Amino acid sequence: MNVGERLTDQNFPESPEKATLEGKNKFLGFWLFLGGETVLFATLFGTYLGLRNSFGKGPEASEIFQLPMVFAATIILLTSSLTSVYAVLALKENRVKAMRGWLFVTLLLGLSFLGLEIYEFIHYVHEGHTFTSGAFGSAFYTLVGFHGGHVLFGCLWLSTLLIRNSGRGLTLYNSPKYYLFALYWHFVDVVWVFIFTVVYLLGKVG
Amino acid sequence: MSNAHAANKSSLWDWLTTVDHKKIGILYLISGGFFFLIGGLEALLIRIQLMKPENTFLTGDLYNQVLTMHGTTMIFLAAMPIIFAFMNAVVPLQIGARDVAFPFLNSLGFWLFFFGGVLLNLSWFLGGAPDAGWTAYAPLSTTSSGSGLDFYVLGLQIAGAGTLIGGINFLVTIINMRAPGMTFMRMPLFTWTAFITSGLILFAFPALTIGFFLLMFDRVFEANFFDASMGGNPIIWEHIFWIFGHPEVYILILPAFGIISEVVSTFSKKRLFGYSAMVFATVLIGFLGFMVWAHHMFTVGLGPVANSIFAVATMAIAIPTGVKIFNWVFTLWGGQIRFTTANLFAVGFIPTFVMGGVTGVMLAAAPADYQYHDSYFVVAHFHYVIVGGLVLGLFAGLYYWYPRMFGKMLNETIGKWNFWTFFIGFHLTFFPQHFLGLMGMPRRYFTYPEGFGLGSMNFISTIGAFFMTIGTILFVYNIIITHAKGKMVSGDPWDGRTLEWAIPNPTPHYNFLQTPLVRGLDALWIEKMAGNKKMTPAEPVGDIHMPNNSILPFIMSLGFFIAGFGFIYFNKGGALALVAIIVGLGIGLVCMFLRSWIDDHGYHIHKKDLPKEDKGADL
Amino acid sequence: MAGNEHTNSVHRHSSLQKKIKLKQERRQHNVSFVMMILLTILSFASIMSDAISDTVAILFIIVLACVQVFFQLYIWMHLGHKGHEFPMWGIASGLFIAALTVGTLIGLIW
Numbered sequence: 001m002n003v004g005e006r007l008t009d010q011n012f013p014e015s016p017e018k019a020t021l022e023g024k025n026k027f028l029g030f031w032l033f034l035g036g037e038t039v040l041f042a043t044l045f046g047t048y049l050g051l052r053n054s055f056g057k058g059p060e061a062s063e064i065f066q067l068p069m070v071f072a073a074t075i076i077l078l079t080s081s082l083t084s085v086y087a088v089l090a091l092k093e094n095r096v097k098a099m100r101g102w103l104f105v106t107l108l109l110g111l112s113f114l115g116l117e118i119y120e121f122i123h124y125v126h127e128g129h130t131f132t133s134g135a136f137g138s139a140f141y142t143l144v145g146f147h148g149g150h151v152l153f154g155c156l157w158l159s160t161l162l163i164r165n166s167g168r169g170l171t172l173y174n175s176p177k178y179y180l181f182a183l184y185w186h187f188v189d190v191v192w193v194f195i196f197t198v199v200y201l202l203g204k205v206g
Numbered sequence: 207m208s209n210a211h212a213a214n215k216s217s218l219w220d221w222l223t224t225v226d227h228k229k230i231g232i233l234y235l236i237s238g239g240f241f242f243l244i245g246g247l248e249a250l251l252i253r254i255q256l257m258k259p260e261n262t263f264l265t266g267d268l269y270n271q272v273l274t275m276h277g278t279t280m281i282f283l284a285a286m287p288i289i290f291a292f293m294n295a296v297v298p299l300q301i302g303a304r305d306v307a308f309p310f311l312n313s314l315g316f317w318l319f320f321f322g323g324v325l326l327n328l329s330w331f332l333g334g335a336p337d338a339g340w341t342a343y344a345p346l347s348t349t350s351s352g353s354g355l356d357f358y359v360l361g362l363q364i365a366g367a368g369t370l371i372g373g374i375n376f377l378v379t380i381i382n383m384r385a386p387g388m389t390f391m392r393m394p395l396f397t398w399t400a401f402i403t404s405g406l407i408l409f410a411f412p413a414l415t416i417g418f419f420l421l422m423f424d425r426v427f428e429a430n431f432f433d434a435s436m437g438g439n440p441i442i443w444e445h446i447f448w449i450f451g452h453p454e455v456y457i458l459i460l461p462a463f464g465i466i467s468e469v470v471s472t473f474s475k476k477r478l479f480g481y482s483a484m485v486f487a488t489v490l491i492g493f494l495g496f497m498v499w500a501h502h503m504f505t506v507g508l509g510p511v512a513n514s515i516f517a518v519a520t521m522a523i524a525i526p527t528g529v530k531i532f533n534w535v536f537t538l539w540g541g542q543i544r545f546t547t548a549n550l551f552a553v554g555f556i557p558t559f560v561m562g563g564v565t566g567v568m569l570a571a572a573p574a575d576y577q578y579h580d581s582y583f584v585v586a587h588f589h590y591v592i593v594g595g596l597v598l599g600l601f602a603g604l605y606y607w608y609p610r611m612f613g614k615m616l617n618e619t620i621g622k623w624n625f626w627t628f629f630i631g632f633h634l635t636f637f638p639q640h641f642l643g644l645m646g647m648p649r650r651y652f653t654y655p656e657g658f659g660l661g662s663m664n665f666i667s668t669i670g671a672f673f674m675t676i677g678t679i680l681f682v683y684n685i686i687i688t689h690a691k692g693k694m695v696s697g698d699p700w701d702g703r704t705l706e707w708a709i710p711n712p713t714p715h716y717n718f719l720q721t722p723l724v725r726g727l728d729a730l731w732i733e734k735m736a737g738n739k740k741m742t743p744a745e746p747v748g749d750i751h752m753p754n755n756s757i758l759p760f761i762m763s764l765g766f767f768i769a770g771f772g773f774i775y776f777n778k779g780g781a782l783a784l785v786a787i788i789v790g791l792g793i794g795l796v797c798m799f800l801r802s803w804i805d806d807h808g809y810h811i812h813k814k815d816l817p818k819e820d821k822g823a824d825l
Numbered sequence: 826m827a828g829n830e831h832t833n834s835v836h837r838h839s840s841l842q843k844k845i846k847l848k849q850e851r852r853q854h855n856v857s858f859v860m861m862i863l864l865t866i867l868s869f870a871s872i873m874s875d876a877i878s879d880t881v882a883i884l885f886i887i888v889l890a891c892v893q894v895f896f897q898l899y900i901w902m903h904l905g906h907k908g909h910e911f912p913m914w915g916i917a918s919g920l921f922i923a924a925l926t927v928g929t930l931i932g933l934i935w
Contacts, residue, residue: 003807014843018908021382025307029378031912032408035919036370040412042923043449046930047420047431047442054437056430067869074865082858085901089847089854131429135437138429142420156795160802173805183902190897196865197890201872205879381911408915409922441934449926496922500933508933 006169012094017179019172026176034187041191044146045198048139052203056134061203064127066120070200073116074192077151080109081189084182091178096169099178103162106185110155117148140199147195150188157181223755225309226715230316231294232611237320238287244327245279246678248272253635253671256664259656269652270337271354275330277340278358281454282365283323285596289461290316290372292603293400295611297376299706299713300394302385302722302729307378308371309753310801315371317763322365325770329357339650341447344432344440348424353774356425360770363418364763366411373407376400385705386744387724391485394704394728395478398485399464402492403457409496410453417446426776444506448499456495459591460488462599463530466552469602470534472700473549474541477728480533487526487533494523504575513572520570527563531556546700547621551602554629558598562590565640580650583643589636601628601681609699613712614692616684624680631673638663697823703731708741708823716750716811719820740822747819750811758797765793857900864889 003020013019018027052061087102121141124130131141158181165174224230251272255264264272298306306312329335336358338347347355380401384393393401421443423429430436432443471478478484500508500516508516534556543549565587569575578584601624609615642663647654654660697711705722708730720743726732733741769790775783868886871877877885898904904913 004805009840015908025378025382028382028911029308029374031909032374032377032915035912035915036374036408036412038916038919038923039409039926040416042926043413043416043446043930045923046927047416047446049927050439050442050930050934051431051437054439056436067873071865071869075862078858078861078865081897081901082854085854086851089851093844093847131423131427135430135433135439138423138431138438142423142429157802160799164803173807177802186897186902190894193865193890193893193897197868197886201868201886202883204872205882405918409918413926439934442930445929445933446926449922449929496925500929512933 003172006171007094007175009094012170013172016091016094016170016172016175018176020176023172023176026180030180030183034183037187041143041146041194044139044143045194048143048199051135051139052199054135056136058129058133058137059127061136061140062205064124064129065200065203066123067200067204069116069120070196073113073120074196076109076113076116077189077192080106080113081186083109084185088179088182091170091175094170099170100162100166103158103178103181107155107158107162110151110158110185114148114151114155117144117151144195144199147188147191150191154181154185154188157184220755222760223313223757225305225313225753225755227294227298227306227309227312228611228713228715230312231291231296233316233320234287234291234294235611237323238284238291241279241283241323241327242288243678243682245276245284246675248276248279250671250675252276253668255652256654257668258665259658259661260653265652267334267337270339270650271335273650273652274337274339274354274358275327275335278326278336278362279323280592281340281458282362283319283326285458285592285600286369287319287323288600289403289458290319290369292396292461292465292600292607293372293376293404296607296706297397297400298379298383299610299709299717300397300704301380301383301388302705302718302724303379303383304717304721304750305753306375307382308375310756310759310806311371311375313756314759314762315368315375317759318368318371318766319365320368321763321767322361322363322368322770324361325364325767326357326361329354329361332357341451342421342443343447344421344424344443345434347421347443348432353778356422356774359418359422359425360773363415363422364766364770366414366418367766368763369407370411370415373404373411376404377408380404385718385721385724388729389724391482392724392727392729394464395467395481395484395488396461396464398488399460399467402488403460406453406457406460406492406495410450410457413446414450417443417450420446422773426773441506444503445499448502449496452499452502453495455591456491458596459599460491462555462596462603463488465599465603465606466534466555467530467537468704469548469552469606470537471728472606472702473544473546473552474538475544475701476537476541477703477731478533479536479539480529481727483529484533487529490526491523494519494526498523501570501572501575504572505579517570517572521567524563524567531560531563546605547616547618547625548602548605548700550622550625551598551605551629554625555595555598555602558590558594558629558632562587562594565590578643580648581643582639582647582649585649586636586639586643589639593632593636598629598632601625604681606700607706608688609695609711610706610713612689613694614688615695615699616688617692620680620684620687624677624684626677627673627680628677631670631675631677634670634673635667636670638667642667698730703728705729705741708733710821710823716752716816719816720747721745740820743820747813747816749813750816751808752811753808754806756801756806758801762794762797765790765797768793853900857896861893861896864893 003022007016018024083102083105087099087106090099090102130137132138161177161181168174221229221233251264255261255269294306294312298304332353334352334354336342336350336354338350338355342355342358380397420429420431424431424433430438432438432440434440467478467484498516498520500512501520504513538553565583569578569584569587605616605621642660645660647660694711697709698707700707708722709718722729722741723744725742730741767790769787772779772783772786772790776787868889871882871885898916903909904916
């Protein structure tokens with residue numbers, strides 16, 4: 001079968017994302033990449049934890065963190081993780097419309113998360129907590145900013161995926177792409193769970 | 207696709223767009239070799255400066271730059287790419303695959319490394335090279351004036367991304383693309399070491415990536431990670447650097463172990479002694495390699511508990527390494543040894559590496575390290591393992607696999623001259639440095655005073671460096687002679703044991719006409735012993751699926767190269783720098799977008815265009 | 826055409842099985858979502874309230890974060906499923922090195 005051919009309910013494989021060698025390779029390669037990303041974020045977390053009480057000229061963490069807003073951002077990102085799971089379930093059943101719908105919701109949630117984060121950053125800068133105000137500031141913006149950058153990249157990736165494949169069904173060629181995006185999105189959410197705990201909640205108690 | 211016939215045509219465009227692992231291997235070899243010559247030249251300059259006391263050949267800041275660039279170039283731009291050259295040229299063939307798992311990313315990895323290396327070396331012409339040592343310890347690196355350190359950070363960041371991509375590629379290739387019957391415990395040892403090395407790359411390089419970002423933010427955007435007056439902490443840099451840096455050492459040496467295992471076994475006409483112990487030792491070294499980084503920081507003051515733990519862990523690495531040494535010796539034992547140049551290098555490697563290992567255990571003893579630290583003893587130690595280990599291994603690999611990569615055998619007579627001059631020169635250079643270190647000569651100083659008794663041994667050391675230079679020149683001469691006058695050889699010139707020798711010469715660009723069926727360790731040897739002229743195929747001759755060439759990796763890397771310039775001149779270049787950043791990153795993103803947008807299904811070589819049957823390696 | 830009918834019914838049967846499996850999966854996903862929201866609220870509350878001492882609260886929320894990682898990796902990313910042996914190795918090794926790194930940067934600096 002041609003990999004670019006639209007799959008039907010009759011020839012739909014059990015795991016369309018892994019039905020070709022290319023798909024299998026992408027699947028494994030992406031998981032390994034996430035393993036590497038774990039170390040990448042761990043290094044950022046470690047740096048942050050090493051410097052989290054070195055406020056320099058900036059305000060202290062417990063004074064400025066806006067927990068209710070961060071809490072809302074957390075719920076948004078968690079929900080977007082759920083919607084991307086729904087998209088994967090739809091993918092496995094060859095329900096293209098449902099899948100694309102859920103992914104679209106994921107995209108909207110991702111964008112609103114980004115909006116909240118930008119608003120939050122602007123607020124902090126006004127409070128005097130900046131990238132250069134002290135080691136804490138540098139570490140905070142680098143860690144949270146790296147995560148935000150991942151969300152932004154995810155949104156760009158997902159938009160490209162959705163636009164490119166609009167009007168096209170699932171094929172053995174594009175199924176791995178959708179699946180990989182979902183993996184990426186979950187990973188970004190995992191990182192956020194730790195940012196929420198280690199940066200914000202821990203910052204409140206000092 | 208028109209690619210089918212474009213792939214046969216050798217032109218500049220073809221080299222820029224190729225995704226063929228064999229060609230990418232050659233690209234890695236040429237650029238790695240080029241940087242090796244530059245790094246070697248820098249080494250020679252260092253040795254000339256240190257030839258006599260209070261020399262004024264290269265002083266102060268310039269010496270620091272040459273020293274930094276020597277280390278950085280040799281590790282990141284010479285050793286790593288030459289290892290990748292072998293991994294590309296050999297691993298897919300050894301496992302019976304038609305290509306790597308991600309041919310496009312393979313090309314991207316190479317071009318990122320290439321542009322990163324070029325960016326770093328351009329610093330020579332743009333206001334001075336980095337001068338804080340290859341370890342770039344903060345706050346020396348954050349406060350170093352000029353743009354040198356910015357070139358270091360951005361150049362290595364780009365090159366490092368390429369390495370990471372390469373690591374993932376080889377992990378997936380080895381896991382997913384082995385020929386039928388090629389179980390993990392039937393993989394040739396070089397493939398095993400490539401596998402473990404790739405794993406180390408995957409988990410070590412991300413730490414370096416972050417380390418470079420932090421350093422870049424401190425230098426370019428005035429962050430305060432390592433600025434103690436703003437609450438920063440320079441120890442964080444040391445930890446991050448060595449969390450990467452120690453695994454990096456094993457990333458370098460493991461493939462050399464693999465090469466030695468192949469060469470020793472082939473030229474002893476024996477199966478590798480203790481194959482499973484070798485595999486286990488490789489895995490164990492890979493694991494322990496992550497647990498020992500703090501032995502670079504014994505004198506930082508981590509406290510007796512941490513120092514003891516890291517000392518014991520470091521000494522433990524001697525055990526699996528010792529297992530390997532004994533297994534090589536036992537492989538040679540009773541074998542029909544042929545002292546080809548490749549085997550000379552391999553046999554020379556064994557005692558040399560043992561010496562480097564022994565000084566390693568000496569350095570692992572934390573209290574004693576307070577004496578050795580930052581002295582020439584350390585310099586002697588790591589050159590024994592990196593030059594005496596890795597570089598001898600790479601030479602062995604070059605002589606061994608040259609016929610596979612280029613179809614011609616390197617001249618053996620020149621090869622032997624190459625070996626002896628380089629080998630003697632090496633020991634002459636670095637053996638005296640142990641004693642220089644014990645006598646108190648510190649590393650990285652550009653001179654030493656008269657009357658300390660350091661002069662004569664430094665002079666001997668410099669003589670040795672000239673011998674190594676002669677050896678290297680002989681090697682380059684050998685390459686030229688071989689390509690000018692050498693004859694094409696058969697696909698199996700050494701009476702090989704593993705799959706890379708089972709195919710015709712030159713290697714068809716689809717590698718295997720029919721995927722081979724692997725029936726045990728040393729797959730080709732098994733067929734030879736069974737009286738077969740070629741591998742038993744696992745499939746009938748049929749259409750072969752191949753990936754399309756692409757120019758995107760080149761353009762994408764060029765984009766990041768431009769953006770790198772922008773970041774380097776961010777504080778001095780004004781609007782132009784900002785434009786470079788935006789344009790460069792834009793090019794990179796657009797290339798990613800295009801890669802996502804354009805469906806790329808590869809193409810098929812049709813059965814009618816293929817030979818009727820597999821002729822094997824023309825044994 | 827009996828053979829054809831037979832394969833059709835087999836096909837229908839297997840697709841029915843698949844549907845049931847996916848339905849179960851969906852329930853699992855929903856449960857884990859609710860759990861994760863609850864865990865988030867719980868850790869939020871434990872920090873905000875004064876009833877729990879800070880040390881206990883910190884340990885508690887870190888444990889909760891790890892539980893959430895389990896939910897994400899095993900339930901949502903299917904890490905426990907068949908065919909995930911190598912991904913498992915990749916993530917486990919990554920987490921191991923990650924733990925070393927974080928531990929060091931907290932404990933071995935001053």
